[in-house]
């Protein structure tokens with residue numbers, strides 16, 4: 405028992421150390437410049453190591469989502485809890501995303517970053533950028549279309565949302581079948597345990613993988629754009645932090661009485677992994693591990709809330725989509741009417757729900773938010789150079805929201 409505890413702590417510490425070393429080495433590489441052969445070799449090596457780490461997580465992602473949701477829903481339905489869990493989860497997701505968007509829009513109104521800049525300054529970048537246009541109705545149609553896919557194709561191609569939906573059906577069918585399918589239920593349960601065991605192996609590579617990813621990010625970040633868009637970047641980061649450090653912990657405390665420090669201690673493996681990978685989907689195996697093993701959420705609740713949240717619940721992304729639309733409107737010297745702002749609010753939420761948990765996925769769905777109020781889709785070319793940097797923090801808050809959600813849902817559904 406005690407050796408397990410020692411190794412758990414040491415991986416946590418190693419991950420933090422890896423993150424700090426990656427950031428320091430990346431900043432130094434940035435200082436040396438990308439022409440230096442030392443930096444080029446370093447970036448090549450970091451891409452390889454970071455890539456393998458992400459690939460390993462993605463390898464486990466699909467079997468994990470399938471097993472955890474099926475087992476979770478089967479166990480919940482057995483205790484007649486499924487409906488309450490399902491309802492509280494959705495209410496939590498929508499409410500926290502709405503709060504995040506309100507924070508984003510309020511911050512933009514208060515500080516108005518972008519004053520003094522204009523889209524004309526970026527016209528070259530905008531002309532070169534070919535936006536993939538999609539109206540809100542087309543987006544909703546294609547989103548709905550992604551929900552129900554042949555499960556073998558979904559599993560093979562890693563369509564997480566479609567796997568979530570199929571697993572829900574599968575889990576429900578398993579329960580309705582009763583005793584007859586007991587052995588299949590046991591197989592799924594054991595499958596889940598085996599995948600989680602493999603996740604713990606991959607975690608041994610996490611410190612190195614995270615150091616490599618952060619090194620590469622900093623070594624390659626273009627600072628000239630940052631100096632132009634500095635105010636906007638700082639404001640978005642501050643608002644995202646406000647949501648992650650104040651709002652979500654306050655909600656957690658209000659509903660469960662748990663303190664932020666306790667939460668961060670249990671959640672940090674997942675938070676640092678999300679920061680470094682910028683992918684809620686790739687982080688999912690780690691999120692599930694932290695939620696069940698460190699935060700002590702029942703596997704049947706975490707197994708349902710976390711995988712669903714990884715694709716649907718994105719507070720950081722929702723905040724960013726709305727803030728970025730208002731920023732572009734500022735650059736164009738447009739004052740959006742109240743109705744237009746309401747549209748930004750709603751479409752940002754749809755865009756965040758529809759964005760898959762992948763790096764910069766929010767940028768793709770952002771086109772829709774811009775178009776919904778008549779802003780040029782090409783304007784996202786202005787934001788692309790800083791997106792990778794902003795994606796770190798918003799993915800971290802996206803993942804934090806899923807973990808806080810599991811704890812809140814567990815509390816809400818255990819009262820009766």
Ligand code: ASP
Pocket residue numbers: 682683684685718720721759760761762763764765766767795798799802
């Ligand atoms: N990278 C984000 C995530 O995986 C999605 C996004 O906002 O781009 O959660």
